Amino acid sequence: MITFERFNLDNGLRVLFHKEPTTPMAVVNVLYDVGARDEDPQQTGFAHLFEHLMFGGSVHIPDFDAPLQAAGGQSNAFTSNDITNYYDVLPAQNLDTALWLESDRMLSLAFTPKSLEVQRQVVIEEFKQRYLNQPYGDAWLHLRPLAYQKHPYRWATIGKNIKHIQDATMSDVRDFFKKHYHPGNAILCIVGNFELATIKEKVNFYFSDIPSQPKSARKLSPEPPQKKFRIKTIQRKVPASSFYYAFQMGKRLDQDYYLSDLLSDHMGNEKTGILFTELQRKKKLVSEITAYITGSIDNGLFVISGKINPKRSLSELDAVLWPLLDQYKSKKMSQSALRELILKLQTAKAFQDQGLLSRAMNLSFFELLGSAELINQESARFENIQTKDLQTYAQQLLDKNRCSLLQIQAQ
Amino acid sequence: MTQKAIDRHIAPALHPIEHISFVAPNAQLLANGATLFCLSGLQNDTSKIELHFAAGSTTNDPLTASLCAGLLINGSHQKTAKQIQKALDAVGAYYDVSLTQETAVVTLYALKNQLYNAYLIFHENLFGAIFPAKEVKDLVHSRRQKFLVQEQKVSFIAQRYFQRCLLAGTAYAKQIQLSDFDHADRAAIQAFHAQHYLCGLKKVYLVGDLQEATIKAFANLLEQYQSKLPQSAVFEWQPEQGATHIEQDGALQSAVRIGRPLFNKTHPDFCSFSVLNTVLGDYFGSRLMSNIREDKGYTYGIGSHIVESKQFGYLVIGTEVGVQTREATFREIQYEFERLKTELIPEEELNLVKSYLMGQLLKSADGPYAMLDLFANVETVGLDLSYYDRYISEVKAVDAKKLRELAQRYLIWEEMLLISAG
Structure with missing residues (x-):
């Protein structure tokens, strides 16, 4: 159970406070409700490029990191297809420093041409390092537009291609800030050994004069239900052929998410999962194989991926995989197997909740989804699942017509 | 509710860390x-x-x-x-x-x-x-x-x-x-x-x-295990120096590793050298990050670290840069070595790094899991938690002159091993 307090400022900023009496540190987490899904298809990679610019100095403070470091703290951020999340971890007595910095960059950035030029280059090097300069690094750049044809999840956070980053102008950047970076589009979460009254006073002091702005309506094209199997094969000089079977699943808060999470854990377990025991161990078709979900806010993907063994082929695997998946549709999982999966998830969650930062991020994320209270209902949502629910769901999920397959074939 | 007016140009007052408690298991x-x-x-x-x-x-x-x-x-x-x-x-x-x-x-x-x-x-x-x-x-x-x-x-x-x-x-x-x-x-x-x-x-x-x-x-x-530990292998170090490039056809980036033998926590220079290493490349505002990422945009990241083992330690600087900026990156790293050897680190920068290191140590001692890792770091090299008290006082005491002296002693370009691939 994670307890928290919530209050809102008049300018629309939503604030969460979670008291942790045992720590000498403080966490300040600021989630902005903007991700790659909010980008113009002609200007992809913008939310992420923008995350870099948020460290390039704000309207009254030339450098974001130096004052935080001088306060004994550090900061970082990440961008996903759904959100952009910034965080600062620092000694509790210097909480003001983080609030001062975060509020100034919420107010406005410095927008120096130098910062744009440099971060553009940094992001291009990041693109090369993470996606282009290693085998299979670009798989998701191909898989996304195959699995999504309408929804903006069809591009990755880094962008469709480097050109969109190269072409970004200062005026594009200013427009993006104006549209997405304002109190009504943000959730602030503070964790540490403080009193609520102190937090209210400090947050008011630093954030309440930031002008409010209407939240722009999000009009994303929904991804239509897939009706036909899709396949894309890339020929490439790689050490082994690889495959990505991606099935359409539901949204983060749908029952689908919880069912998919359990199914992927069951299927993909490294020693006991059916993918490992049948395809890797028994049939020797693959050298590695796993199953996982993307867990995005809008409709996500359930993915089975791995690499083919030398002298075996992608088509051999395909022929065996489908009948194997059918077992989930025709047979119920045992009651004990389901209990074990849930216990493992709960253990993992207990370890994850150890971290202050993880608590701050999760509270903010659930607040975005509707209410931070949801964080304490996750466990029950898993516990309510019955074995017959999993079977019924598998029949719907693991339908070949709802699958997109990317293959990278070794030459 | 009355609201004090805020002057955003003025940074909030900083409060130093008074005390860090280290709990021995x-x-x-x-x-x-x-x-x-x-x-x-x-x-x-x-x-x-x-x-x-x-x-x-x-x-x-x-x-x-x-x-x-x-x-x-x-x-x-x-x-x-x-x-x-x-x-x-x-x-x-x-x-x-x-x-x-x-x-x-x-x-x-x-x-x-x-x-x-x-x-x-x-x-x-x-x-x-x-x-x-x-x-x-x-x-x-x-x-x-x-x-x-x-x-x-x-x-x-x-x-x-x-x-x-x-x-x-x-x-x-x-x-x-x-x-x-x-x-x-x-x-x-x-x-x-x-x-x-x-x-x-x-x-x-x-x-x-x-x-x-x-x-x-x-x-x-x-107690059902036995504990007949082997003698540590004799450590006779014959490190190589000089530059080697390993060409990889079609690579978009080159990986760079630069380093030299150093020491672990048992050496008297370790605490002070950690401060120098942080200035050079071990935090986001470091000289290498500021120059090679935040000024030139050559890389997504660059860092300098002291790798420790029971018997030895070494310094390694690592990055991945566009192939066309590889040589320029080497030159900039060498330039940052020279600056540290010839100029005194400005007081503001040095104080920032010292405060940063104290904040990181406070975080590393927060909670039993973190505390255990902190303990293991010293126990492994044969020290105890009193090391951290010494570390705190040495970090607070070290001045720019001493750091320049350490740079002159250890950051010698000709003694570095310079490897790149890509």
Whole structure:
């Protein structure tokens, strides 16, 4: 159970406070409700490029990191297809420093041409390092537009291609800030050994004069239900052929998410999962194989991926995989197997909740989804699942017509 | 509510860290000579046990050590790999085995009311491990396939070459080669297990809000191991220097590794050098990050680190840069060395780094899990927690002149090993 307090400022900023009496540190987490899904298809990679610019100095403070470091703290951020999340971890007595910095960059950035030029280059090097300069690094750049044809999840956070980053102008950047970076589009979460009254006073002091702005309506094209199997094969000089079977699943808060999470854990377990025991161990078709979900806010993907063994082929695997998946549709999982999966998830969650930062991020994320209270209902949502629910769901999920397959074939 | 007007140009006052409490774990010498360290005081239901074995990659040939670690819990006289995994699943436990050059660390995570049950399963199967031929064959194959993928990455190529040259002449330079996978030997793995695991328990860390009786039961089980530790290999360092580039056709980026032999925490210069290293490249505002990322945009990231081992330490600077800016990157790194050797670090920058280091230390001591890691960092090199008090006073005391002197002594470009791949 994670307890928290919530209050809102008049300018629309939503604030969460979670008291942790045992720590000498403080966490300040600021989630902005903007991700790659909010980008113009002609200007992809913008939310992420923008995350870099948020460290390039704000309207009254030339450098974001130096004052935080001088306060004994550090900061970082990440961008996903759904959100952009910034965080600062620092000694509790210097909480003001983080609030001062975060509020100034919420107010406005410095927008120096130098910062744009440099971060553009940094992001291009990041693109090369993470996606282009290693085998299979670009798989998701191909898989996304195959699995999504309408929804903006069809591009990755880094962008469709480097050109969109190269072409970004200062005026594009200013427009993006104006549209997405304002109190009504943000959730602030503070964790540490403080009193609520102190937090209210400090947050008011630093954030309440930031002008409010209407939240722009999000009009994303929904991804239509897939009706036909899709396949894309890339020929490439790689050490082994690889495959990505991606099935359409539901949204983060749908029952689908919880069912998919359990199914992927069951299927993909490294020693006991059916993918490992049948395809890797028994049939020797693959050298590695796993199953996982993307867990995005809008409709996500359930993915089975791995690499083919030398002298075996992608088509051999395909022929065996489908009948194997059918077992989930025709047979119920045992009651004990389901209990074990849930216990493992709960253990993992207990370890994850150890971290202050993880608590701050999760509270903010659930607040975005509707209410931070949801964080304490996750466990029950898993516990309510019955074995017959999993079977019924598998029949719907693991339908070949709802699958997109990317293959990278070794030459 | 009355609102004070805010002047955003004025930074809030900073409050220095007055005190950091370092909590030593409770140490108990077991009958076999290994030590059991327990840290309680955890205010939640999680717990873990960490077993440290003298079974690191340099204790024998690196592939045997690696395979043995990978196969530890993969079939015993009593159970198959699948049955063991199912038993661990039933108590919601996770484990991992990590390998350093000197030690294999087996960590088991579970809720506190299940940790002992989970360990019992683990214990029985570690002692009864039979390394089934089929499991060995499968793991060798899958590791070989992963190795082929790794070999395509410029960071992997540069890092391996760097370590081989820097640690030349010592057991630490031994690395797995592709051809080794053709000669993997089950009998060697079994012998390694008997000698380095069953007889090689060095120490155990236990964290969680556990009952006295549970800790006692753990101690009884742990005494079934023997603790006949091998002598550390004689360390005769013959490091290489100079530049090598490994060309990779079609690479978009080059991986760079630059470094030299240094020392670990036991050396009198260590604390002060850590400050110098932080200024150079060990935080986001460092000289290397400011110049090569934030000014030139050559890279997504660059860092400088002191890598420590029980017997030695070395400095390594690592980055991945566009191939066309590789030479310019070398020049800029050399330029930053020269600045540190000739100019005094400005007071503001030095104070910032000192405050930053104190904040990071405070964070590293926050909570039993973090505290245990902090303790392990000193215990491994033969020191105790008083090291951190010394560290705090030396970091506070060191001045720009002393740091320039250290730069002149250690940041000598001609003594560096310079490796790039891509």
